[in-house]
Amino acid sequence: MAIVDVTVIPVGTDSPSVSSYVADVYRVLQKYEEEGKIRYQLTPMNTIIEGELPVLFEVIQAMHEVPFEQGLARVCTSIRIDDRRDKQRKMEDKVERVMEQIKGQ
Amino acid sequence: MAIVDVTVIPVGTDSPSVSSYVADVYRVLQKYEEEGKIRYQLTPMNTIIEGELPVLFEVIQAMHEVPFEQGLARVCTSIRIDDRRDKQRKMEDKVERVMEQIKGQ
Amino acid sequence: MAIVDVTVIPVGTDSPSVSSYVADVYRVLQKYEEEGKIRYQLTPMNTIIEGELPVLFEVIQAMHEVPFEQGLARVCTSIRIDDRRDKQRKMEDKVERVMEQIKGQ
Amino acid sequence: MAIVDVTVIPVGTDSPSVSSYVADVYRVLQKYEEEGKIRYQLTPMNTIIEGELPVLFEVIQAMHEVPFEQGLARVCTSIRIDDRRDKQRKMEDKVERVMEQIKGQ
Numbered sequence: 361m362a363i364v365d366v367t368v369i370p371v372g373t374d375s376p377s378v379s380s381y382v383a384d385v386y387r388v389l390q391k392y393e394e395e396g397k398i399r400y401q402l403t404p405m406n407t408i409i410e411g412e413l414p415v416l417f418e419v420i421q422a423m424h425e426v427p428f429e430q431g432l433a434r435v436c437t438s439i440r441i442d443d444r445r446d447k448q449r450k451m452e453d454k455v456e457r458v459m460e461q462i463k464g465q
Numbered sequence: 466m467a468i469v470d471v472t473v474i475p476v477g478t479d480s481p482s483v484s485s486y487v488a489d490v491y492r493v494l495q496k497y498e499e500e501g502k503i504r505y506q507l508t509p510m511n512t513i514i515e516g517e518l519p520v521l522f523e524v525i526q527a528m529h530e531v532p533f534e535q536g537l538a539r540v541c542t543s544i545r546i547d548d549r550r551d552k553q554r555k556m557e558d559k560v561e562r563v564m565e566q567i568k569g570q
Numbered sequence: 571m572a573i574v575d576v577t578v579i580p581v582g583t584d585s586p587s588v589s590s591y592v593a594d595v596y597r598v599l600q601k602y603e604e605e606g607k608i609r610y611q612l613t614p615m616n617t618i619i620e621g622e623l624p625v626l627f628e629v630i631q632a633m634h635e636v637p638f639e640q641g642l643a644r645v646c647t648s649i650r651i652d653d654r655r656d657k658q659r660k661m662e663d664k665v666e667r668v669m670e671q672i673k674g675q
Numbered sequence: 676m677a678i679v680d681v682t683v684i685p686v687g688t689d690s691p692s693v694s695s696y697v698a699d700v701y702r703v704l705q706k707y708e709e710e711g712k713i714r715y716q717l718t719p720m721n722t723i724i725e726g727e728l729p730v731l732f733e734v735i736q737a738m739h740e741v742p743f744e745q746g747l748a749r750v751c752t753s754i755r756i757d758d759r760r761d762k763q764r765k766m767e768d769k770v771e772r773v774m775e776q777i778k779g780q
Binding site: 472474475476477478479480481482483537538539541543 | 577579580581582583584585586587588642643644646648
Binding site for chain 4: 476518519522525526529533538539540541542543544545546547548549550551
């Protein structure tokens, strides 16, 4: 299981607001979550997704296609992958582990 | 007010776990928050910070110094800035705005 | 054709130097280039790759696997995708276009 | 000396082409280079800059301001910092070191 954060930036939108695109990106995420393939979390800056890496690449590509489907000609997508294979971790474990460290000091 | 997300990756840590560094990074954030200069949020992949851009750069630099202070020789830090100046937005507004779009559809 | 830049950061390497991993990542790139599937360029900060998006995701995943194959337990990979579909562009066109703009001013 | 790569994405540009903004960003870089404060390199995906970290943050902020000065209301800037303090490295050393590793194998 890897965790990724993804930001999809539609370019040439005419307006500084891009929330309409984000709503359709959300539908992609919901579909994959309902199929039990990923878990995800919206944050003020990006979407964080947990799942098997090949599935995550599939989801990221589907998210990246959304603004093109809506008629835009350019999309800039930025992705960070954090992939740790010596132990199983869920998204919430990472924040918890940091909070424990903080309290332990 | 801009919003940024920041990931500090210590390189050459000997172990795949880096949560001890993150705890000290957290102390930096807490100090700036107590001074009323920023608001922040820990996520499973990064730290999201809201504040005036020059202050944010100062905070990011302080976060980036933490692993060096702990004896490491290399740090890779990754930053995304989202800066919108036609209206005031807080971190939580961005997620809310997307949720409204989703429900409105 | 999309263009991406990719940084693969092995975590827990014991040493701040990671160039041995980069050399094996290079072999992955060379294989795909010889098959005529991508064009790429090494820079001091990342690898820039040009190709069809599904192929690029395949290449990125292969690059990301390299440090695991060498025994590491954690890899952080960072990717930016720039995908423009209203016209064909090659990597070198983007820099040229900027240089023209600069001279034209 | 640290090395960074920077991508400035103007949002709400009306057109998918953003090269006019990049040209003005270039002027910022040239000014700092002429003052001997940085060295830089344009690539098809980003600008790579070498210099002292506090100077780099100053340059990045100046680059990020360019689209606002041209009337845009939103800018998304993405930055990767690679900072290694156990030895002096120049931008070109990083690529050379990888090429040596490749030939040595």
